[in-house]
Amino acid sequence: MTRHPSVSRALPLAVAIATLLFLLLGIGALGIIGDGDSDRIYLAVVAVFVAGTLVARLRPRPMAVAMLATAVTTVGCTAVAFAMGEHQSPGASASDMVMLTTMYAGLFTFAAWLFARNARRHPRHLSTQSP
Numbered sequence: 001m002t003r004h005p006s007v008s009r010a011l012p013l014a015v016a017i018a019t020l021l022f023l024l025l026g027i028g029a030l031g032i033i034g035d036g037d038s039d040r041i042y043l044a045v046v047a048v049f050v051a052g053t054l055v056a057r058l059r060p061r062p063m064a065v066a067m068l069a070t071a072v073t074t075v076g077c078t079a080v081a082f083a084m085g086e087h088q089s090p091g092a093s094a095s096d097m098v099m100l101t102t103m104y105a106g107l108f109t110f111a112a113w114l115f116a117r118n119a120r121r122h123p124r125h126l127s128t129q130s131p
């Protein structure tokens with residue numbers, strides 16, 4: 001059974017947006033690093049997500065690249081937090097930071113894979129024409 005291209009485009013976008021919203025919840029309410037304002041470093045992930053999506057204009061192959069960049073930024077933010085010693089701050093847990101980073105980066109990578117799969121399945125929808 002073949003799916004319509006718009007249906008197969010919705011799933012990777014839904015995964016990407018849900019992951020971003022989940023990350024924002026983690027930053028705002030739950031805390032990734034621990035107590036305090038240290039979680040603001042993860043706003044870089046939001047910036048890469050938004051910039052990548054705008055540049056990609058929701059085209060599947062560029063969106064796959066944008067989601068991979070978002071995943072890499074997630075890991076980079078955690079690496080910077082560790083380098084700054086944030087894992088030793090009150091309420092912080094190094095293992096929680098690693099697990100949450102792995103989860104968010106994995107979900108963004110999954111969205112990238114779905115976008116790439118969509119690009120392979122529907123190559124005629126990859127035109128570079130301006131809307």
